[in-house]
Amino acid sequence: MLSSLDKQMLERVADLHEIPQGAYNIRKNGVGVQRNTTANIDIMTKKDKPGIDVIVKPYTKGESVHIPVIVTEENITDLVYNTFEIGAYSDVLVVAGCGIHNCGDQKSQHDGIHTFFVRKGAKLKYVEKHYGEGDGRGARVLNPKTIIEAEEGAVVELEMVQIKGIDNTLRDTEVRLGDKAKLVVTERLLTYLGQEAQSKITVELNGVDSSAQIISRSVAQDESRQDFYFDLIGRNRSRGHIQCDAIIMHAARVLSTPRVSAYHSEAQLIHEAAIGRIESEQLVKLMSLGLSEKEAEETILKGFLA
Amino acid sequence: MLSSLDKQMLERVADLHEIPQGAYNIRKNGVGVQRNTTANIDIMTKKDKPGIDVIVKPYTKGESVHIPVIVTEENITDLVYNTFEIGAYSDVLVVAGCGIHNCGDQKSQHDGIHTFFVRKGAKLKYVEKHYGEGDGRGARVLNPKTIIEAEEGAVVELEMVQIKGIDNTLRDTEVRLGDKAKLVVTERLLTYLGQEAQSKITVELNGVDSSAQIISRSVAQDESRQDFYFDLIGRNRSRGHIQCDAIIMHAARVLSTPRVSAYHSEAQLIHEAAIGRIESEQLVKLMSLGLSEKEAEETILKGFLA
Incomplete structure (x- = not known):
């Protein structure tokens, strides 16, 4: 069912050389194509709208959920609503990459609205990788919206990476933290040519002793444009730190x-x-070591975005 | 013409124990009451609207212009437009404090719109001090708007201080910097009780090798509210640095x-x-040296706002 192009796209967005261990749901051109559930992680198709419900049982440890989306055709407009119930005291990894391979002249777009309920004491690592390719003139557009509700003592690590090939993106991330909940966000963004990227991150420190750290690094090349909006709101005894380097x-x-x-x-x-x-x-230092200016530049950028 | 209350207010806003050396224009309750000009600095009453034109001749060095405004009555709403021509290669100090003593129940308000043309190679230090007092229930409101156009190689130092007694303020500062022009802004703000303060500072680094440094320090006590908006825009090879501590x-x-x-x-x-x-x-350190908690707090705040 998965072609070699599909497998290549999956590798880009989810580091999947093979079908992953654990639970997964692979979506291709707007349709679910493969799914696996485990004893602790259930995945169900939503009945009222496109998307899935992912249910992680309380105390589930060390398991992962991969939900890559690949778009390999032009003129696709895909919108999904995914809901994640991360049970109390569980510790899981969710990987939700999206890759677009567009060789056509029509736009291809994927919009994912992801809502996470991270229950008491749970640990969630959520990785979102975006990647586009294809030599067509059709635009590759990704608009992820992520909403995270973290209950008491929950720890959420969020890694958002968009390195290549996305023409237009509007990322919108909202996180609300309860008592002692902790958030770490790592954002990496590279744009070039006429690409446009907008990223909004809103964090509400609602609970006592909640904390958030947001580290955003980006590189803007050519004629590209990046807009960042951060909104850090302290409503209780709490600590928040945003560091944004471009x-x-x-x-x-x-x-x-x-x-x-x-x-x-x-x-x-x-x-x-x-x-x-x-x-x-x-x-100058790298060039004195024998690198060309272009190589030196690439080395620095790679380190910066690592 | 100036009462002892007037003199006290002048001291608060312009450190004037005596009538100042150099050029000055003292405005009281909406009317100009005393003026002095020098060979190099002229002050003229505007013909089309309330306010003055201050003309500093090119190459004027080490002179000062004091333009304090005092409001000692309730129910005053004073709006002035002051324009400053700071001649090429001059080096001057402009002090524009405003003090409101309101013992009544009606609001007293002073809005000053100050436009500076700082010509090629000129140095301007502009000090704006705001102070309110009086035991009436009438609000003391100050809304300064400051527009500064700095030409090639101009150096502008801006000191904005509001320490006490202003119930409501909306400061709006706009600076445009030409080639090699340099700006240093120091802002100090203290609010308490139900006071509200809003400060907007917009700096456009338009010229090549222009630079701006903005250091804002504020203390918000009781139920007071502070809103800061900074807009630093780099349109050329330039450097800008905002540091904002509250x-x-x-x-x-x-x-x-x-x-x-x-x-x-x-x-x-x-x-x-x-x-x-x-x-x-x-x-804890200060209290171990024998200070009460309140004294220790006051010492720290004083140092922070110094």
Whole structure:
């Protein structure tokens, strides 16, 4: 059922050389094509709208759920609603990459709306990788919306990566943290040519002793444009830290609008943003080691986005 | 013509124990009451609207212009437009404090719209101090708008201080920097009770090798609310740095929304914001030296806003 192109796309977005261990659901061109469930993780097709419900039983440890989406045709507009119930005291990895291979002239678009309920004491690592390819003129568009409700003591690690080939993206991430809940977000973004990327991350520190750390790194090349919106809201005794670094090259534009709002005298919120070019000292050093300017640049960017 | 209350208010806002040296224009309750000009600095009443034109001749060095405004009555709504021509290669100090003493029940408000043309190679230090007092229930409201156009090689230092007694303020500052122009902004703000303060600072780095540094420190106490908006825009090879620190106490709220926008690959923009409470270590240290908690707190806040 999966062609060699399909397998290549799966590898790009979910590091899947083979069909994964554990639970998975593979969606291709708007249709579910393969699914596996385990004793602890159930996946059910939603009845009222497109998408799936993923149910992780309480105390499930060390299991993973892969839900890659691949789009290999032009003129696809796919919208899914996926809901994740991450049971109390479980510890799971969810990988939700999306790859678009568009060789046609029509736009292909995938919009995923993912809602996570991370129950008391649960640990969730959620990885979202986006990748586009294909030599057609058809645009590759991905608009992920992620909503995370983290209950008391929950730990959520969020890794969002878009390295290549997405022409237009609007990422929207909303996280609400309960008492002692903890969030770590890592965002990596590279845009080039005329690509546009917008990322909004809203974190509400609602619970006492909740904490959030957001580290965003991006590279904007050519004529591309990046817009970042961060909204860090402290409503209780809590700590939040946003660090946002961008390398700007050529005729690219980077706009960053972070908002830090303290509604509580024991909310401690820090924001740091830096937009700049590649450090020339670093370039010179690598070139003195024998690299060409282009190679030196690539090495620095690779390290920056690692 | 100036009463002892007037003199006290002048001291608060312009450190004027005596009538100042150099050029000055003292405005009281909506009317100009005293003026002095010098050979190099002229002050003229505007003909088309309320306010003055201040003309500093090119190459004027080491002179100052004081334009304090005092409001000692209730139910005053004063709006002035002041325009400053800071001649090429001059080096001057402009002090524009405003003090409101309101013992009545009606609001007293002063809105000043100040436009500066800082010509080639000129140095301007502009100090704006705001102060309110009076035991009436009438609100003390100050809304300064400051527009600065800095030409090639101009250096502008801006000091904005609001320490006490202003119930409601909306500060709006816009600066446009030409080639090699340099801006340093220092903002100090303290709010308490139900006071509200909003500060918007927009800096456009238009010229090649222009630079801006903005350091904002604030303390929000009681039920007061502070909103900060910073907009740092790099349109050329340039450097910009915003540092914004707030101490939040009691039931106060502080919202900070900085925007950094790079439209040029050699624009280097940095923003740092931190909102937090008084460091308990510092408190404990001062209290171990014999200070009461209140004294220790006051010492720390005084140092922070110095």
